[in-house]
Amino acid sequence: MVEGHVPFHILIIDDEESILDGCRQTLEKSGYSVTTCGDGTGGVALAREVKPEVAFVDLKMPNCSGMDIIEILSRDMPDIVLIVITGYASIVSAVEAMKKGAYDYLPKPFTPDQIRAVTKRGIEHRELKIEADRLRVEKARMEKNFITFVSHEMRSPLVTIQQYIESLKVIAGDALTGDAGEIIGRCEKRLTSLQDLIEHWLDLSRIENGTFSEAKAPVELCEVLQKSIEEMSPLCQRREIDLRYDTGGAVPRILGDQESLLRVFSNIIGNATKYTPPGGSITVRTDHDDYYVYVIVADTGQGIPQDKLPFIFEPFYRVRGKEERQKGSGLGLTFSRKIMEAHDGQITAASKEGEGTTFTMKFPRLSGL
Numbered sequence: 001m002v003e004g005h006v007p008f009h010i011l012i013i014d015d016e017e018s019i020l021d022g023c024r025q026t027l028e029k030s031g032y033s034v035t036t037c038g039d040g041t042g043g044v045a046l047a048r049e050v051k052p053e054v055a056f057v058d059l060k061m062p063n064c065s066g067m068d069i070i071e072i073l074s075r076d077m078p079d080i081v082l083i084v085i086t087g088y089a090s091i092v093s094a095v096e097a098m099k100k101g102a103y104d105y106l107p108k109p110f111t112p113d114q115i116r117a118v119t120k121r122g123i124e125h126r127e128l129k130i131e132a133d134r135l136r137v138e139k140a141r142m143e144k145n146f147i148t149f150v151s152h153e154m155r156s157p158l159v160t161i162q163q164y165i166e167s168l169k170v171i172a173g174d175a176l177t178g179d180a181g182e183i184i185g186r187c188e189k190r191l192t193s194l195q196d197l198i199e200h201w202l203d204l205s206r207i208e209n210g211t212f213s214e215a216k217a218p219v220e221l222c223e224v225l226q227k228s229i230e231e232m233s234p235l236c237q238r239r240e241i242d243l244r245y246d247t248g249g250a251v252p253r254i255l256g257d258q259e260s261l262l263r264v265f266s267n268i269i270g271n272a273t274k275y276t277p278p279g280g281s282i283t284v285r286t287d288h289d290d291y292y293v294y295v296i297v298a299d300t301g302q303g304i305p306q307d308k309l310p311f312i313f314e315p316f317y318r319v320r321g322k323e324e325r326q327k328g329s330g331l332g333l334t335f336s337r338k339i340m341e342a343h344d345g346q347i348t349a350a351s352k353e354g355e356g357t358t359f360t361m362k363f364p365r366l367s368g369l
Contacts, residue, residue: 011035012056013039027116040061071101084097086107103122162188200331270332276300277302282297302354303356306353312349316331347361
């Protein structure tokens, strides 16, 4: 043991006094702190009290079987290293114990060198596992922070580019026609798509770091839907698609984040425009019952094949079709589902090829409203 280092604590649960004494002497001479117990029930209680790094458990114990002890301790103390001591069982029983959470096994009779070696391996395994868990948490934290940092850093230059485009349009005036006008239009579309993507990433970052819930407040869904309809109407007019909005009367309020909901509705309506041909229609309506509020977006587009419908919310998945006129990131529906889940809601899709697709968004309504 390293000088000044707190000794690792080893617990030995076995009903043979000679085993307990022999293991204690061997491991204490190696610098470990050792606690022993001669019955299963007492061993479980002792483990919870002293919280050892390693526990040796005899499979055949009075009061509580070794298998039960393994199962209980691996469930209640995930960082503990459990090593089976067995004098009667075959490899089969040792493997079964390892399936329940044991790290290794030690067959009787065993030598002092054997118990020292398996203890050392167990300690090393535990430290590696703890370090791996720490690195996993750190990696996840860094990924969240990276997404937030990059998204925020990209906002400013994108706003600047947008201002430059607006300035070019003003300077060029009526001269901005033909190829030049088309190029500027394409730049604006790409810029808008990138800005939307950044806002989606920021939404996801807030969901993952727990700050999304703090931003939720009572929301009038009709107001958000109306704003989304206004945003999407010019696109529908250009594509000769009839965009209709049927409120169906008063709509109860929900608890949510208005800006992220606006992005969800615009995503769903925008997705419908990609697959609805000229002369088709997109209908947005609302409904509610005693517990939920529903937003339904139905189009008369090409529909989605039944074998592809289960995958449409997966990242980067896009339904390829004859009428596909606009490429996207393949993340819009994925983001929409994540945001709906953050609102304790659901989003589902039903579709029939040649007839169209219907998306239904379901929100818990605020009680009493």
